[in-house]
Amino acid sequence: MKGSVGISLIALLALSCSVASAYDPSPLQDFCVGVNDTKLGVFVNGKFCKDPNLVKAEDFFFRIMPGNTDNPLGSQVTQVSVNEFPGLNTLGVSLARIDYAPYGLNPPHTHPRATEVLTVLEGTLMVGFVASNQNDNRLFTKVLNKGEVFIFPFGMIHFQLNVGKDDAVALSSLSSQNPGVITIAKALFGSDPLISPDVLTKAFQVDKNIIAYLQKQQWYDNNV
Template identity: 65%
Template sequence: MKLFVALLVSALAISSSFAFDPSQLQDICVAVDEPKNAVFVNGKFCKNPNLTVADDFLFRGINIPRDTNNSVGSIVTMVAVDQLPGLNTLGISLARIDYAPSGLNPPHIHPRATEVIMCVQGELYVGFVLSNQLGNRLVTQILKAGDVFVFPFAMIHFQLNIGKTAAVAISSLSSQNPGVITIANAVFGSKPLIDPKVLTKAFQVDKKTIDYLESQFWYNNHS
């Protein structure tokens, strides 16, 4: 029995160690699309460290507001490993979110990250939903400039601009490639579409409602 418990604890420890981005394996590991003279590690090929340059670690333009004239009234500027190769293996990324008045960053999850968000300008209503195990309790707060809020790992969360002017937030995520799944886009805009029989049962509505929702254009504000 003691051996079984020891093996179980070891298995849980090993599985937990792979739940997040692995720790960096060397001082630097800059992402490179061309595998020639590279070593495959941590999901991206690494550039030869002797060939790295300062620009591999630089991203410009996070200070520039972007157009929020879209159906949700928000736009996310992501700075992850695809935009900043020097982030490879470092387990962190950054994003800027611009919101029009009444703009929404719709309910979504980051499958590989916890997110810490800071309101830089404006007033945001933010929140996340806990798991079924905790009764899907909604946790919300109103953020003003300078306030910081955390969205726990992989929880459904959102932000809504409740001010009368544009708002801006900066977020940090605990993965070089946090990913995003916008709930409405995934459920009603999948390719191919989910069978309406599944969704009518899941949402307890008629097929006409599901057909309407699946016919809509679901804007992706993470670009």
């Protein structure tokens, strides 16, 4: 397991050099631990920096607890962005732990500001992403086992499904300190206010009753 996590982190570092630098500003100091107190430092990347003389090892430590998968999707994404882990400020990376119940799904979604490296820590996942119109919306999918890694390129719609009979766990590494997430079904059918049914009916080429049904559903958000 240590080897697979190491591979994931190496890939993440490579991505942060080639991708994150174009989006997250490159740091001009060793670190900038985020704080909310405006008296403690300089405003950088949406956060104030903690006085470097007051920074401790604990500022670079975070424990990711297991997520509760008792929900309609059977999965829970525990995000570790700069908002949860101030030590990430200006470093251009973030993490997430994803827990899956048997047959649990992390539904199709996209990260508007990051490429993702997914490492399976436990279980068996079917993962995939859909390329853009430029590449004929090709589906790239693979079944992953413990210790295996898969990359979801920047901005592509992607998903993970636990195809095993046991719980599964994955570690997601992202090339932005605040990658964002857009869950496709929730965004389209649960927007506030709702998208006009005329738009969705024509886009999906289905009856208005189907769109009305979808817009009445409770679209669960598995991100915490």
